[in-house]
Amino acid sequence: MFSYFRKKLNSHLAEHQRRRGRLVSKDGRCNIEFGNVEEQSRVAFLADIWTTILDLKWRYKMTVFISAFLGSWFLFGLLWYAVAYLHKDLPEFNPSANHTPCVENINGMTSSFLFSLETQVTIGYGFRCVTEQCATAIFLLVVQSILGVIINSFMCGAILAKISRPKKRAKTITFSKNAVISKRGGKLCLLIRVANLRKSLLIGSHIYGKLLKTTVTPEGETIILDQVNIDFTVDAGSENLFFVSPLTIYHIIDKDSPFFEMSAETLLQHDFELVVFLDGTVESTSATCQVRTSYIPDEVRWGYRFAPLVSKTKEGKYRVDFSNFSKTLEVETPHCAFCLQNDKDAKEKSKKGYDNPAFVPSEPKETIDTKM
Incomplete structure (x- = not known):
């Protein structure tokens, strides 16, 4: 019993370590960390403040959104209080009856903050207003109105762009969930299924892959995350996919494929990550998007194919059953691409005949033995 739990724990830790080593998660997020970045590069994030704000998570974005408005209201509230203080409009200065303040009905910091808020968001309650007494208040009113419009445009635009x-x-x-390896069209192929859950299409869709692995060059240099191109296609080609129903894309495992040297027995012994990309243009917004996912050796099933999921109803409609989307069926499959190629060569040679023009058939002569 103890050995069973220890085996389960070791397999769980190995799976967790493998999952942590994945560069691209199943939902497309990249697991990478940048260290020892120079200060000049960090300042560049502030120079491109728009992209920085868009890339922030929602909790940080809302914090910046609220802080920008509260900070500007409080800052200009201090300035309005300073104007009232310098012009001696506050009650502690006991202004005369004929004294005309810069801003009517500002009695302290609280009323200054409320006036700043009303000015920037253009509420205009009518109780507090700027008079013609001092040009400083008029100038400050113009500056706050302009900056308020800029802050509103930037923050509201960032929220809209994020959505x-x-x-x-x-x-x-x-x-x-898994990729499969089986025969397709007489060739050994790696197959992946992809589906569009919306009825709106992706225009000009293009799909391709990258195989990430650690390689050692002849010079002895170890390259981590070495990238090898993986070409995927469907029966109609790899460009401008008609993405109205789930598609099964496949990669032909031939001599130029990095999977050619793998077999059903040695697949799990290899250390690689297959990253699949799908680029397209959103039909409703004309914006380009990219979808990513990845497969590690444990998620590649040798000798399986995908279950069918498209059917036609009696009413003539096409129905997609997503319960079979990741379902696989075991099929007879060669255990390596090299064996499949050798079998094909042997069959082709057996069908061929060779003529020898110098060959002359001869019949054996019968001899009669008359000896007694």
């Missing part, structure tokens, strides 16, 4: 980013459209594109 409408095509990255959210990518959430409705899903890949199969």
Whole structure:
């Protein structure tokens, strides 16, 4: 019993370590950390403040949103209080009856903050207002109005852009949980299924892959995350996919494929990560988006194919059953691409005949033995 639990714990830790080593998660997020970045590069994030704000998580974005408005209201509240203080409009100065203040009905810091808020958001209750007594108050009113419009435009635009980013459209594109390897069209192929969960299409869709692995060059240099191109296609080609129903994309395992040297027995012994990309243009917004996912050796099933999921109803409609989307069926499959190629060569050679023009058939002569 103890050995059983220890085996389970070791497998769980190995799976957790493998999951942590994944560069791209199943939902497309990149697991990478940048260290020892120079200060000049950090300042560049502030120079591109728009992209920095858009890339922030929602909790940080809302914190910046609230802080920007509260900070500007409080800052200009201090300035309005300073104007009233310097012009001796506050009650502690006991102004005369014929004294005309810069701003009517400002009696302290609280009323200054309320006037700043009313000015910047253009509420205009009518109780507090700027008079013609001092040009400083008029100038401050103009400055706050202009800065208020800029802050409103920037923050509201950032919130709207965050909501409408095509990255959210990518959430409705899903890949199969596993990749499979089986025969397709007489060739050994690696197959992946992808589906669009919305009825709106992705225009000009293009799908491709990258195989990430650690390689050692002949010079002895170790390259971590070395990238190898993986070409995926469907029966109609790899460009401008008609993405109205789930598609099964496949990669032909031939001599130029990095999977050619792998077999059903050695697949799990290899250390690689297959990252699949789908680029397209959102039909409703004309914005480009990219969907990513990845597969590690444990998620590649050798000798399986995907279950069918598209059917036609009696009413003539096409129905997609997503319960079979990631379901696989075991099929007879060669245990390596090299064996499949050798079998094909042997069959082709057996069908061929060779003529020898110099060959002359001869019949054996019968001999009669008359000896007694």
